[in-house]
Amino acid sequence: MEAHEKGFFTEADSVEVVTGRNANTEDPRLKEVMEVITRKLHEAVKEIEPTQEEWFKAIMFLTETGHKCDAWRQEFILLSDILGVSMLVDAINSRRPSGASENTVLGPFHVPDAPEYPMGTNICLDQKGEDMVVRGRILDTEGNPVANAKIDVWQTNDDGFYDVQQKGLQPDFNLRGVFRTGADGSYWFKGVKPRFYPIPDDGPVGQLLGHLGRHPNRPAHLHFIVTAEGFDPLTTHIFDPDDPYINTDAVFGVKESLLADLRQVTDPARSAQVGFDGPYWEIEFDFVLAQV
Incomplete structure (x- = not known):
């Protein structure tokens, strides 16, 4: 028996025996990752003490999750989302100095190459x-304006659907647009008041949510990707704080700093100034970029 081999498998020495077999791994990062995963998984099994039937049920859940994946849907990402792992990985990889805007999840509905519009354009194509x-400003952490920042924005319609979910019903690139600051x-643009919507819940992840007594809904929000030369790219949302699901986002994407103040404007003169015939909603939100 070689030095890295720890002998026969026992319940007490399970982690050492399994990780010992990986001593010849050429990739040090892979070795580190597998040691941590093995240790945590064995700790969980020892604490839970699952029956054979329970363990097989877990295996079948993962099998069904894989079967639900295709070119248009990634059920494992959905599983990562509802367990909070996607947000945790994002938080670890987007640590920023105090005062900089926070990231949140990209989501599955971003579409590249959306049309670029002049400021003030209405991105709602079907009215x-x-x-x-x-409206708002793009600033650096010192409060200085950031010129020529690219703002890629997209949102749902008032039924809670993105354009790519309703091909033939919504125009292509409906409620999507790119703007650049002066x-x-x-920045400012026109759209529609967004609505909450459910994540796909017709698969094993949705069934798990049901068993856990959780709903599948995401609170109303708008998506932004803000980029500028010399600054850390920002992928984030702004949220309606009055949404019924604001405190229970199914994918844990809400952060307090991303709550926006939605106000209804009823002054006809102000409506006319922005090109609307009646009352409208207004959001003012500044994004703060961190320098790289």
């Missing part, structure tokens, strides 16, 4: 929903 204006770092 359905409650009118909304979104010298003052300001």
Whole structure:
């Protein structure tokens, strides 16, 4: 028996025996990762003490999760989302100095190469929903405006669907657009008041949520990717704080710093200024980028 081999497998020495077999791994990062995963998994099994039937049920859950994956759907990402792992990985990889805007999950519905529009454009192409204006500034951590920042924005319609979910019902690139800030770092565009919506819950992950007594809903939000030369790219949302699911987001994407103040504007003169015929909703939200 070689030095790294720890002998026969026992319940007490299970971690040492299994990880010892990996001593000849050429990739040090793989070795480190597998040692941690093995240790934590064995600790969980020893604490839970599953029956053979329970362990097989867990294996079948993972099998069914894999079967649900295809070119358009990734059920394992959904599982990672509802366990909070996606948000944790994102948080670890997007640590920023105090005052910088926080990241949250990208989500599965971003579409590259959305049309670039001049400021003030209405990205709602089918004129359905409650009118909304979104405005604010892109700043650095010292409060200085960031010129020529690229703002890629997308959102659901008032039924809670993205355009790619309703091909033929919504126009292509509905409620999507790209804008660039001027010298003052300001931005503004028009859209519609977003609505909460469920993540796909017709598969094993949705069944798990049901067994756990959890709902599948995400609170109303708008997506942003903000980039500028010399700054850390920001992938984030802004949320409606009055949404019924704001405290129980199915994928844990809400952060307190990303709550926006939605106000309804009823002044006809202000409506006319932004090109609306009646009342509209308004959000003002500044994004702060961290330098790299």
